[in-house]
Amino acid sequence: MQVSAVKSSGSGSNILVDSNPGxxxxxxxxxxxxxxxxxxxxxxxxxxxxxNLAELQGRNAEISQMVLQALETFDIIDIRTFQYQINKLxxxxxxxxxxxxxxxxxxxxxxxxxxxxxxxxxxxxxxxxANIVELIEFELSDSEAYYxxxxxxxxxxxxxxxxxxxxxxxxxxxxIPVKVTESSxxxxxxxxxxxxxxxxxxxxxxxxREQIEASVIVEFRY
Numbered sequence: 058m059q060v061s062a063v064k065s066s067g068s069g070s071n072i073l074v075d076s077n078p079g080x081x082x083x084x085x086x087x088x089x090x091x092x093x094x095x096x097x098x099x100x101x102x103x104x105x106x107x108x109n110l111a112e113l114q115g116r117n118a119e120i121s122q123m124v125l126q127a128l129e130t131f132d133i134i135d136i137r138t139f140q141y142q143i144n145k146l147x148x149x150x151x152x153x154x155x156x157x158x159x160x161x162x163x164x165x166x167x168x169x170x171x172x173x174x175x176x177x178x179x180x181x182x183x184x185x186x187a188n189i190v191e192l193i194e195f196e197l198s199d200s201e202a203y204y205x206x207x208x209x210x211x212x213x214x215x216x217x218x219x220x221x222x223x224x225x226x227x228x229x230x231x232x233i234p235v236k237v238t239e240s241s242x243x244x245x246x247x248x249x250x251x252x253x254x255x256x257x258x259x260x261x262x263x264x265x266r267e268q269i270e271a272s273v274i275v276e277f278r279y
Contacts, residue, residue, distance in 0.1 A: 082222055082232055082277040085240070086215025087270070088207040094195035094264045097175045100139055101182050101190045102164035106146065110159045114143075117161045120186035125165070127185040131178050132171040139166035164191065170198065176260040195264040207271035208239070215275040223279060232277035241272040 103124065105117040128136070141164070146157035169175060172195075179190055197203060219232045 080228075080279055081235075082219050082279065084215050084218040084222070084275055084277070086211040086213070086218065086273045086275060088210025088212070088214060088272075089268060089270045090203050090207045090210065091266045091268050092197055092203050093266055094197055095170060095172065096134075096196040096198050097169050097172055097262070097264070098166060098194040098196060099169070099175060099178060099190075100164055100166050100192055101179065101187050102140075102162060103187055104160060104162045104189050106158065106160045108158035110143065110161075113159055113161045117163055121163045121165075123185045124182050124187045127181050128167070128178060131174050131181070132169055133178075134168045134170055136165055136167040138163070140164040162189070164189065172262070172264055175262040179260045179262075193262060195267070197267055197269075200267075200269065203267075203269045204271060207269045208273070211241075211271045211273045212237070212275070215273055219275065219277045223277075228279050230279040232279045234275050235278050236276040238274040239271075240274050241270060 101124075103117050103120045105113045105120070107113045125136070140162060142160075142162045144160050144162075146160055148155045148157050167178070169178065175193065183190070216234075219234075222228075223230075223232050
């Protein structure tokens with residue numbers, strides 16, 4: 058079976074056209090959709106430093122409880138302890154190790170489906186004693202649905218390419234898809250956003266838009 062290669066000027070993909078009866082056309086299809094994230098994941102907490110570990114733990118627990126109580130008024134889907142650490146602090150002067158006491162960190166991870174409240178959540182937590190805001194991650198609650206839409210667009214793109222090639226080559230038979238290979242998979246790592254503004258204004262938080270992409274390889278026969 059003799060096969061010739063044709064270069065696609067639009068996407069730069071290689072398209073294989075079989076020149077014998079029962080020929081095949083193999084094309085790549087790409088699809089893309091964008092969506093505004095509707096879930097925010099925030100990590101914030103309390104760090105206390107000092108020499109008496111028991112006192113540090115007690116003060117940290119007291120402040121952490123104040124933060125959690127203050128956040129009860131917000132639309133928070135879930136909140137959990139993300140990290141609790143006790144570390145020894147040391148300084149080095151002239152090659153000597155100097156004991157500086159301890160640091161206690163209690164970090165909470167919370168999820169909210171009200172993006173508009175995220176700035177107020179951060180400000181409220183800080184106003185009630187939180188002194189660590191590690192990050193904000195934006196996610197899509199139904200990322201699978203957006204990916205399936207991108208996949209549909211990728212298939213449509215492959216059909217358009219195959220029919221355009223057949224028309225350009227004067228092929229009278231309609232290309233029929235006989236094999237579809239999904240060459241991409243849904244993988245949307247959360248996109249971090251870190252922000253903290255002082256003053257009387259609410260901390261600005263903008264989720265932006267996520268780009269969801271899908272790719273397929275489709276074999277057509279004619």
